[in-house]
C-alpha cells in the first residue's frame with residue numbers, strides 16, 4: 001500500500017464548494033511534500049477552469065491505458081502554487097466516466113507519484129465514486145449549513161458506514177458559513193452528534209475575485225478569514241493543531 005495521503009472530497013450536494021476547497025487545500029498542503037489535485041467529477045469537472053490552467057494529461061486520456069508514476073507526473077499540469085493537477089478536459093464531448101477499477105488504478109499510481117492526493121469527487125455518487133471512497137484514507141463531505149445539506153450528510157454517512165469506510169476516516173466540513181447561519185452551528189453539531197473537521201466562512205467577494213482572476217484564495221487574499229479557514233482545514237487534515245487565527249486581535253491574547 002503506498003504511503004501517500006489520499007483525501008477525497010465529496011459534495012453533500014452540488015455547489016457546496018467542493019472544487020474550491022479541493023484546489024485551495026491542495027495549495028495549502030503543498031510545500032515540502034508533493035501534492036496532486038485530481039478531478040474525478042466526471043459530471044463536468046471544472047477544477048482546471050477554476051484555476052484557469054490548461055490541463056496537460058486529463059483523466060479521460062488515462063482511462064483504458066497503462067501508465068506509471070513518472071508518466072503521470074510528467075503529464076500532469078503544474079500550478080504555480082506548487083501542486084500538480086490531473087483535470088477533466090475543457091471539451092465536454094471528451095468527458096468519460098472511469099470504471100471502478102480504472103479509478104482505483106489511477107489513485108494507486110498517483111499515490112506513488114505524489115505524497116498527497118486530493119480528489120474532487122463532485123457530488124454525484126456512482127460506481128467509480130464508491131470505489132474511490134473505499135480506497136482513500138479520509139473522506140471529507142463538503143456541506144453547507146442548510147437543512148438539505150445536513151440531511152445529505154446523514155445519508156452519505158450511512159452510505160460510508162455501509163460500504164465499510166471506518167468512522168475515523170469519515171469527516172465533514174461546513175463551507176459557506178455566514179456570520180448568522182439560518183441553522184446555528186451548535187444545532188447542526190448536536191443534530192449530527194458529530195463535530196465538523198473545520199468550518200469555512202462565507203466570503204463571496206473573495207471567492208468571486210479569485211475565480212475571475214484564476215487565482216487561489218491565498219494569492220487573492222492572503223490575510224482573509226476564508227484563507228485562514230482553509231489553512232486551518234489543511235492542518236486538521238494532517239491531524240495537527242492549527243496555529244492561532246492570524247486575524248485574531250493581539251489585545252485579546254492567545255485565543256484560537
Ligand SMILES: Nc1ncnc2c1ncn2[C@@H]1O[C@H](COP(=O)(O)OP(=O)(O)OP(=O)(O)O)[C@@H](O)[C@H]1O
Pocket residue numbers: 011013014015016017018019020021041122123175176177200201202203204205207208211226
Ligand atoms: N466559502 C465560500 N464563500 C462564498 N462563496 C463560495 C465559498 N466556497 C465556494 N464558493 C462559491 O460557490 C460557487 C460553487 O463553488 P464550487 O464550484 O467550488 O462548488 P462545487 O461544490 O464544486 O460545485 P459543483 O457541484 O458544480 O461541482 C463558486 O462560485 C464559488 O466561488
Ligand SMILES: [Mg+2]
Pocket residue numbers: 018019020041045046122
Ligand atoms: Mg465542483
